[in-house]
Amino acid sequence: MDNQLHPKKVRGFCSFRYGLAVLLHFCNVVIAAQRVCLNLTMVAMVNRTDPQDLTNTSAKTEMDYVKNPVYNWSPDIQGIIFSSIFYGILAIQIPVGYLSGIYSIKKMVGSALFLSSVLSLFIPRAAQVGKTLIIVCRVAQGMAQGTVSTAQHEMWIKWAPPLERGRLTSICLSGFMLAPFIVLLVSGFICDLLGWPMVFYIFGAYGCVLCLIWFVLVYDDPKDHPCISVNEKEYIISSLAQQASSSRQSLPIKAMLKSLPLWAISLNGFAFLWTNTLLVTYTPTFINTKLHVDIKQNGLLSGLPYLFACICGLLAGQMSDYFLSRNIFNILTIRKLFTTLGLISPVIFSMCLLYLSFNFYSTVIFLTLANATTSFCLGGGLINALDIAPRYYGFLKAVTSVIGMIGGISCSTVTGLILSQDPEFSWHKIFFLMAGINVTSITFYLIFAKGEIQEWATERQNTRL
Secondary structure, three states: OOOOOOOOOOOOOOOHHHHHHHHHHHHHHHHHHHHHHHHHHHHHHEOOOOHHHHHHHHHOOHHHHHHOOOEOOOHHHHHHHHHHHHHHHHHHHHHHHHHOOOOOHHHHHHHHHHHHHHHHHHHHHHHHHOHHHHHHHHHHHHHHHHHHHHHHHHHHHHHOOHHHHHHHHHHHHOHHHHHHHHHHHHHHHHHHHHOOHHHHHHHHHHHHHHHHHHHHHOOOOHHHOOOOOHHHHHHHHHHOOOOOOOOOOOOOHHHHHHOHHHHHHHHHHHHHHHHHHHHHHHHHHHHHHHHOOOHHHHHHHHHHHHHHHHHHHHHHHHHHHHHHHOOOOOHHHHHHHHHHHHHHHHHHHHHHHHHOOOOHHHHHHHHHHHHHHHHHHHHOHHHHHHHHOHHHHHHHHHHHHHHHHHHHHHHHHHHHHHHHHOOOOHHHHHHHHHHHHHHHHHHHHHHHOOOOOOHHHOOOOOOOO
């Protein structure tokens, strides 16, 4: 990686490759917003007062119920509705990872974005029909969103020069971190002013508009784009000249299973999703337990870390590419550095939460830093598969995402059990468990991670399934 061709760089954020990254950023914002907004609207959708409250309807006008319909869904049904979208995402990952190396990424991402947006528009009507239909809609929406989040990585095989992979991928992936901040910031106001169905209508319409822009502006390969400048096209193509050909071959499954660098990336993904899920899902619970603030303050404080996480993610991408372009560090050192920052920093700040946070401000600062610093992984192990096997990046990203999601689902289950069984020392157990997983993962990664294309991912590889 250190001795790659260095053609004349086409500078400026007005280039098409940066435009593609920004467009993907907003696509990720909208699909994440469509996913997360239900977490907040559920408060307005469900009758959370006395179960006999439906007999007291005289206090509410017919217009109130048209604007904000209320349903009697039990907590276990709500949990199924919340989790259903993740089962759709999980189920589609590996099939999409394989197919993304065969079919048009433009069509796959655009069609899936449109489907997710249409389903978002349909959610309020599905809720009126019944809980079964809304669960089916959320599973289908998860499959559509899983297609967008997985297939988009294949785009960078042809569009991202090696010296710009960190910043381009961090720009688009930071959309997943910015979305919850936006949702927490605006959805409450939309529910109060326009009714909770408008949250789904607004984000659904936004997705449909983005879908139209996507189909007009995006092409799978820079050499086919009618508007890209000749200089930028030559720069991208020449930058990728020494990279293995992107022609599809049979997946070398046995070699992949024996690859310790790939296992290091997978374990890193598991630890990242465990940490991210813990901090994202249980931040409101922690704030409520430790700070005892009202729901509005809780929403603001819970959303604040997402903004800083987005900033840290963008910073990681810029810094990783700066170090590489200036030959300050080689690619392997850069990946190890940002992976270490992304997994160890949350551990440090979580320990500070337990032992050094003595007032409101210190708690908020340490909690925000613990959440935000996980984003440094965007410049590390989360894109390392593009370094070691660009030919199979889409498939490998899907596989590592599945392993990561297993970590996220396991984290939610285990954390819930700990909180219910040991209220007094639960947070100590939760954060020390996270620390053990992260330290184990980073140790394995530092020992076995690689930065160069692996032998099984080269042009001459003929291994069959």
